[in-house]
Amino acid sequence: MTVNDVLTVHGGTPLHGQIRVRGAKNLVSKAMVAALLGDAPSRLYDVPRIRDVEVVRGLLELHGVKVSDGAEDGELVFDPANVESASTDEINVHAGSSRIPILFCGPLLHRLGHAFIPDLGGCHIGPRPIDFHIQALREFGAVVDKAPDGMHLTAPNGLHGTKLELPFPSVGATEQVLLTAVMAEGVTELRNAAVEPEIVDLICVLQKMGAIIKVHTDRVIEIQGVPRLSGYSHRPIPDRIEAASWAAAALATGGDIEVIGAEQVDMMTFLNVFRSVGGAYEVIDARPAAGQEGKIRFWHPGGELRAVAIETDVHPGFMTDWQQPLVVALTQARGLSIVHETVYEQRLGYTEALNTMGATIQVYRDCLGGTPCRFGRRNFKHSAVIAGPSKLHAADLVIPDLRAGFSHLIAALAAEGTSRVYGVDLINRGYEDFEAKLAALGAHAERS
Numbered sequence: 001m002t003v004n005d006v007l008t009v010h011g012g013t014p015l016h017g018q019i020r021v022r023g024a025k026n027l028v029s030k031a032m033v034a035a036l037l038g039d040a041p042s043r044l045y046d047v048p049r050i051r052d053v054e055v056v057r058g059l060l061e062l063h064g065v066k067v068s069d070g071a072e073d074g075e076l077v078f079d080p081a082n083v084e085s086a087s088t089d090e091i092n093v094h095a096g097s098s099r100i101p102i103l104f105c106g107p108l109l110h111r112l113g114h115a116f117i118p119d120l121g122g123c124h125i126g127p128r129p130i131d132f133h134i135q136a137l138r139e140f141g142a143v144v145d146k147a148p149d150g151m152h153l154t155a156p157n158g159l160h161g162t163k164l165e166l167p168f169p170s171v172g173a174t175e176q177v178l179l180t181a182v183m184a185e186g187v188t189e190l191r192n193a194a195v196e197p198e199i200v201d202l203i204c205v206l207q208k209m210g211a212i213i214k215v216h217t218d219r220v221i222e223i224q225g226v227p228r229l230s231g232y233s234h235r236p237i238p239d240r241i242e243a244a245s246w247a248a249a250a251l252a253t254g255g256d257i258e259v260i261g262a263e264q265v266d267m268m269t270f271l272n273v274f275r276s277v278g279g280a281y282e283v284i285d286a287r288p289a290a291g292q293e294g295k296i297r298f299w300h301p302g303g304e305l306r307a308v309a310i311e312t313d314v315h316p317g318f319m320t321d322w323q324q325p326l327v328v329a330l331t332q333a334r335g336l337s338i339v340h341e342t343v344y345e346q347r348l349g350y351t352e353a354l355n356t357m358g359a360t361i362q363v364y365r366d367c368l369g370g371t372p373c374r375f376g377r378r379n380f381k382h383s384a385v386i387a388g389p390s391k392l393h394a395a396d397l398v399i400p401d402l403r404a405g406f407s408h409l410i411a412a413l414a415a416e417g418t419s420r421v422y423g424v425d426l427i428n429r430g431y432e433d434f435e436a437k438l439a440a441l442g443a444h445a446e447r448s
Contacts, residue, residue, distance in 0.1 A: 007424040007435070009412035010444035011394060014300075015255035017441040020293075021243050021262060022048040022074055023236030025430045027198040029100050030175050031205045031234060032056045035078035036065065036107035037183060038209055040231035042078045043070060048239070048432035051425075056100050058093075062086040063108070078231075083111045088149055092118045099172070102133050106180025109142060109155045118150040132173045136164055140180050140188075161186030161225055168374060169194040169219060169314045178202060181223035182211040188223040195219055196315040197266040201237045208232040240266045241321045242431055245406050247298035248325035249441075251279045252332060252414040256299035257441060263294055269318050273326070274298070277333060278305040307335030307388065311371040312343050320344055324407040327351070328414060330386045331359040337386040340369035345380035350404035357395045357415055360387040392416070399423035402430045409434075413443055420448060 023046040033056065035042040047053055057067050057076075064084035068077045091101070101117050108115035134144050134151070140159040145152045161184050166173055174194040181188035193199070195215070203213050203221075209232050212224035243262035250257040251274070264271065264283045271281060280301040286294035307330070312320040320343040330337040331354060341347050351361040361384055367373045368383035375382065394417030399405035405427045412419035427434055438445050 004447060005423055005425045006448040007409070007421045007445055008448050009409070009419045009421055011392075011413050011415040011417060011419060013413070013442060013444060014253045015249055015257055015413065015438075015441040015443060018258040018260060019246060019437040019440055020260040021239045021246075022046045022432060024198050024201070024239040025050060025052060025241070026171070026196075027201045027236045028053060029056045030103060030179075030198070030202050031232075031236060032060060032076070032078065033100065033103050033107060034179060034202065034205050034209065035231070036060065036063070036080055036083065036104070036111060037179070037229045038080055038231040039228055041080075042209075042231040043233045044076050044078070045070075045072060045235040046074045047076050048074070050432050051429040052100065059091070059101060059104065062090050063104075080111075085112060085114070086116075088116050088118075091116055092149060102130055102172070103175055103179055105133070105137055105142070105153055106140070106159070106176065109137075109153060109159060109180070110183045113155055115153045116150060117153070132166065132170065133176045136173065136177055137180065139164060140184055159184040161188040161223070163189045163191075165191040166193060168192070171196055171199060174199055174221070175202060178206060178213070178221070178223065181225060182206050182209075182213070183227070183229060184223075184225040186225055188225070190221045190223070191219065193219045193221045194314060197237055197240065205232050205234050208234060237266060238263055240270070241319070241403075243267060243296065244270045244319075244322045245325045245410075245431070246437075247274060247279070247281070247296075248329050249410045249413060250298045251277065251300050251305070251326075251329040252410050254300045255441070256297070258295055258297040260293050260295040262296040264296065267296070269316055270322050273308060273310060273318060276306065276308050277326075277329065278303065279329075304389070305329065305333035307333045307337040307386075309338040309340075309369065311340040311369040313371050314343070317371070320347065321403050323347070324350060324403045325410055327361075327384070327386060328354065328407050328410045330388065331361070331392065332389045332414070333386075334389055335387075337388070338368050339384045339386070340367060340371060340373070341382045341384075342369075342371050342373040345375045345382055347404075348381060348384050349400060350407055351384055353395070353397050353408055354392075354411055357392045357411055359390045359392065361385070394419040396420045397422065399426050402426055406431060406434075413438075413445075
């Protein structure tokens with residue numbers, strides 16, 4: 001954190017205006033990795049200018065992929081003609097900055113026969129073990145040697161299809177299997193796979209490259225390995241997490257925000273909860289013939305917000321990345337709201353900061369809900385009860401992770417007085433030009 005990594009926020013002003021979301025962060029970075037598998041250039045459109053994209057671009061370039069800006073704003077072109085090994089020292093420059101490097105394993109093993117993965121970073125929201133990633137790669141035929149600086153992988157006999165079942169529908173593990181299986185010899189069957197919209201969009205990318213992937217019912221994905229893949233041209237689905245974050249900001253501040261690019265189909269679960277709380281929205285479908293994008297307008301219609309009970313879950317459930325921004329709005333709802341976090345065990349730590357601002361939030365180790373939970377008996381505080389409405393007041397806040405950071409920012413915008421938010425550069429990992437968007441919405445905020 002630097003002295004310039006501080007945002008001074010003058011709260012109490014409703015946000016009004018229009019902003020645009022680009023391609024989903026959770027798809028764009030994976031599609032960039034997929035370009036490694038092709039024997040021809042790939043084009044990816046609507047790429048957001050965020051830190052995670054910079055990290056993946058740097059890693060691709062280290063491995064000989066030529067990455068260039070296309071003619072269209074937000075377009076990237078990847079030429080994988082000269083994929084090569086990178087030194088461990090160069091790769092380690094990125095150690096701790098992102099968890100994406102683990103997904104380079106399969107593509108690099110296919111292209112080079114070996115791979116090196118540094119220590120992994122990412123948001124501190126609870127351990128996200130890579131054990132299954134490693135076990136899956138071994139099932140495909142990889143040899144994994146752990147070293148102090150990371151992991152060295154080889155595939156002396158190539159990679160071969162296999163049968164796998166996830167203990168939990170992990171997005172990262174599903175991505176790992178997809179990126180490895182598409183060029184592994186034979187058929188791979190993955191059971192209990194994640195089926196998030198970003199996973200389906202990644203499958204679309206791989207299918208454009210020549211992959212043969214069948215998505216069956218009951219979370220079963222079958223991949224027929226092919227000997228070669230070409231490039232792709234793809235416009236990703238919009239970022240449903242960012243869209244929901246701005247929707248929560250509109251609700252918490254009593255504002256009215258139109259989110260260009262937001263799509264109803266992948267936000268249906270969020271929209272149901274948003275309406276149940278008392279928020280209002282209008283879906284405006286795209287009109288391609290007139291050159292108009294789709295959008296969703298979110299606003300606070302006046303009156304009191306209503307308490308709700310939320311349980312996060314894998315898709316099509318309520319997304320874990322949606323709960324943190326929405327909880328800020330729930331501090332303004334009358335009654336007791338309940339949040340049962342079933343995906344990440346340490347994702348409620350941000351509520352301490354909200355309590356210092358005047359919120360009344362209690363966290364519990366018990367499962368306050370009926371959704372199957374991964375860690376309810378492992379002594380993690382993963383359920384919260386929010387009593388409201390609470391009048392929020394300004395405070396000094398330190399951002400712990402990406403999504404919590406945006407919730408802190410929303411709280412500062414909703415609170416009376418002037419807050420200082422430290423560590424705001426972390427928000428750049430997933431929210432493009434968020435300071436410019438705040439200005440466009442009439443927020444009073446500036447770098448200290």
